[in-house]
Amino acid sequence: MSDVKEFETRPADTSxxxxxxxxxxxxxxxxxxxxxxxxxxxxxxxLGHLVVRGGAIVLDEAVREVMDMALPAKPHALxxxxxxxxxxxxxxxxxxxxxVPGGEEFALEQKLRQSLGQSHFSIVNVSGGQTxxxxxxxxxxxxxxxxxxxxxxxxxxPVGKGVSTVFAKATVILRRAEEDGWELVIRRSFADYCxxxxxxxxSEYGVSVTR
Amino acid sequence: xxxxxxxxxKEHREEEEFHPRGQAHLMRPADPDNCDDExxxxxxxxxxxxxxxxxxxxxHSVGCRKFFNITRNTVTYEILETYPMGEQPTITADDPxxxxxxxxxxxxxxxxxxxxQPESQALNEEASS
Numbered sequence: 430m431s432d433v434k435e436f437e438t439r440p441a442d443t444s445x446x447x448x449x450x451x452x453x454x455x456x457x458x459x460x461x462x463x464x465x466x467x468x469x470x471x472x473x474x475x476l477g478h479l480v481v482r483g484g485a486i487v488l489d490e491a492v493r494e495v496m497d498m499a500l501p502a503k504p505h506a507l508x509x510x511x512x513x514x515x516x517x518x519x520x521x522x523x524x525x526x527x528x529v530p531g532g533e534e535f536a537l538e539q540k541l542r543q544s545l546g547q548s549h550f551s552i553v554n555v556s557g558g559q560t561x562x563x564x565x566x567x568x569x570x571x572x573x574x575x576x577x578x579x580x581x582x583x584x585x586x587p588v589g590k591g592v593s594t595v596f597a598k599a600t601v602i603l604r605r606a607e608e609d610g611w612e613l614v615i616r617r618s619f620a621d622y623c624x625x626x627x628x629x630x631x632s633e634y635g636v637s638v639t640r
Numbered sequence: 641x642x643x644x645x646x647x648x649x650k651e652h653r654e655e656e657e658f659h660p661r662g663q664a665h666l667m668r669p670a671d672p673d674n675c676d677d678e679x680x681x682x683x684x685x686x687x688x689x690x691x692x693x694x695x696x697x698x699x700h701s702v703g704c705r706k707f708f709n710i711t712r713n714t715v716t717y718e719i720l721e722t723y724p725m726g727e728q729p730t731i732t733a734d735d736p737x738x739x740x741x742x743x744x745x746x747x748x749x750x751x752x753x754x755x756x757q758p759e760s761q762a763l764n765e766e767a768s769s
Binding site: 504505520521522524578579592593594595600 | 648649650651653654656657702703704705706
């Protein structure tokens, strides 16, 4: 058993949590709503984000045992479970990002610690520090091409890939979990900036923001 | 702009994702307490500034956040290889083919022009007015 102190970052009481985009959405009197939107933008708030670091072999065993998923070993691989709600993404040779439905992350962290025991690893709950934006629609790729220097052509960026790269003047983790849907994992402090950038970049295609 | 191959991500990325971190392969003196000031000063402050092949450390700060090394030609800006930390370069300034083709000789005798021939006596002599 690991002797690291853990704590639940989201206690089950009545305290209100605000997603990183709450303020930006609140500031707008009404959310953008195009009649025939080429871009559909929405936030996926309050998901559980865990950054797991350590040796690939021990982590793979633990993740298989706890989540019944294999740890992606290839660079930039992104795997999801059958429901598509739980994903593991390769970030660097010894670092992975696990995203699970909100509320599951603390139990998952405890189970992983239990399984990993005294091996050399680190698990950090970064749920409060970042959020996920979903970018869908016919012109989603065009918007990304304006904002990101990385090649987002389907040949270079197939489904099941995720990279961390430069987005405008911020950093994002760009993921493609499905054919017509892109996900941007953005930092809390850059959420407003990224949101405004996306609205501006997609205005020419018609944009709808959904909650 | 450089288009840099990250040996950890195994693909080429734009330069804006990286940061240069200076000369590679600096070795800390094995016994700092007993080395002389010159050796310690060289280790702390003095860096090579070669004209030609240079081994540099870079960090993929936006991507995988790993450090790695680049062998780069400071004259042509050509990146000859990238390799992970802990490995030795396969291309060095001593490599005769590199030396000849890339024009990496250090300047001497007034020879400053890129691509000039050091063995050309006429080029090395100052023009008489």
